[in-house]
Amino acid sequence: MSQDTSTRELEESAEADVAAPPSPVARRLLRLPRLRPRLATWRTRHPSAARALSVTLTVLAALLVQVALEMPNTQAGLRPAAFVRLPAEAIIGAVVLLHLPRRPRIAAAALAGALVGWLAVLDMLDIGFKEYLGRPFNMILDWGLFDDARSYVADSLGGTVALLLTVGAIALVVLLVVLVSLSAVRLGSVLVRHRARATRGVLIAGTVWITCAAFGLQIAGGPLATRHAATVAEAQARTVRDTLRDEAAFGKEARVDAFGNTPPAQLVPDLRGKDVIFTFIESYGRSAIEDPVMAPGVDRTLTASTQALAKAGFHAKSGWLTSATYGGGSWLGHSTFMSGLWISNQQRYRTVMASDHLSLTKVFAKTGAWDTVGVMPGVVKAWPEQEYYGLDKVYNAFQLGYHGPKFSWSTMPDQFALQQFQQREHGRKRDRPLMSEIILTSSHQPWAPVPRMVGWDQLGDGKVYDAIEKAGKKSADVIADSTASREEYGKSIQYSVTALTQWLQRYGTDDTVLVFLGDHQPIARVSGNHASRDVPVSIVAKDPKVLQKISGWGWTDGLRPAHTAPVWKMSAFRDRFLTAYGSVPHPSGR
Known part of the structure; x- marks a missing residue:
């Protein structure tokens, strides 16, 4: 192509551009200056x-x-x-x-x-x-x-x-x-x-x-x-x-573990042969036991459950733990209790999940003397934390065979989750005892509708709950009403405690040890603007030696901790529990 030809084409192109009508956007922009006059x-x-x-x-x-x-x-x-x-x-x-x-x-x-x-x-x-x-x-x-x-x-x-x-x-x-x-x-x-x-x-x-x-x-x-x-x-x-500084400081703290180098044979020797179950009840806080609106019903349930367990041969001791979270963020309470570290924010949580710091559940896996399993009806997606907690198997919301209705946030009633745990794991014959972590979710906000107890032999695949869910209160009617929220919250705690203690009466054995607690207090609209972060914790067993090991803790007999019972930070429980049941400290990371 010659230079003259190229020049003519460029000129024709330019003329065409000038002659072409402006686009709609260009026309609107051209009109803007005309608005000023x-x-x-x-x-x-x-x-x-x-x-x-x-x-x-x-x-x-x-x-x-x-x-x-x-x-x-x-x-x-x-x-x-x-x-x-x-x-x-x-x-x-x-x-x-x-x-x-x-x-x-x-x-x-x-x-x-x-x-x-x-x-x-x-x-x-x-x-x-x-x-x-x-x-x-x-x-x-x-x-x-x-x-x-x-x-x-x-x-x-x-x-x-x-x-x-x-x-x-x-x-x-x-x-x-x-x-x-x-x-x-x-x-x-x-x-x-x-x-x-x-x-x-x-x-x-x-x-x-x-x-x-x-x-x-x-x-x-x-x-x-x-x-x-x-x-x-x-x-x-x-x-x-402070957040950036805390990230670095906590990383160093997480590397130090009083039981990090303890040989397997020296971990929880006094619980060998026991089926140990750690259970979190969602939002089960001190307010449920001491608030004048919620406490009467919850206290009646705790008293009746204590008596029913005693008839079945079980006894309990209870105290208080101060949670690292409040109103939500349950995983922060779970990880604080299990790790013995104060996990008060998401960065700390990510740090400990990626660490070798020994979780309480992983202690049992490390011994090689227990099978370990998790029942997590609130988990609806991948859960990589399973490795940190040392759980051989985890049942999430889709793996428990539930075909009934959701109860607001909760994917299934606690009674159904416990029955599935019994059928799939706890009730099976096995060569080794079982250590389990169970998260009960029926007391998760907004506390409507609340399930009710059904005959244990009538649960089936959960469709029995269709009518119960339809007859219950609607979330929209409770979520913005403080009085209704408090009333329904109290009922949800009664339901969760009843489901758990009835399961223990029905299926517990001489070797069953149940540790259950709340993960945090409910939101301020329910617990009050100046409520503590305390949650109740109980240890229940038939074998009197199990409770004798913690006789020096000063805990209250029964499922209801006294107002004056000792209050520990939740992060203190792991080391106290391991020490009480014979574990020998061998620190790591120092």
């Missing part, structure tokens, strides 16, 4: 309406920024008085914007507004996490919990509601950050247009702020002069720093 014309024709609209937008922008700056991070703080304070950040921001050129001012206002909007989002997340988990939101570790929250809502209220809430929550976050950013830009422009009056106003506001702070003036029990957004930002920065 139209707006100017409208303002000229309707000056009063234009002025009113401008003032309204400015007032709304100021209110939005004020609300974002003063957004409380506790539910109790959500009251009108919290938003009528004088924020130092607004005064400082106004000073900065008044002294910046146009483009840097717009950029600074947009960035600061987006930051303030994001801090307000973090405040709202803190409210939710404190309400449900008894702790603030961790910006480093807690993002993975939102998928669990979506699944919980889907199980409780349906997939459509979960989808709408998810989309709505994302839209709210984006909209809030964008609107606060745009509001800050608008306020910056207004300040500059009225520079003289704005400068005087900022000086007066600064003087008032300093005066209020110096004299400690208050409104509705809180300071009039605040720096709330700055305090939130500082707290988040500290959380990030």
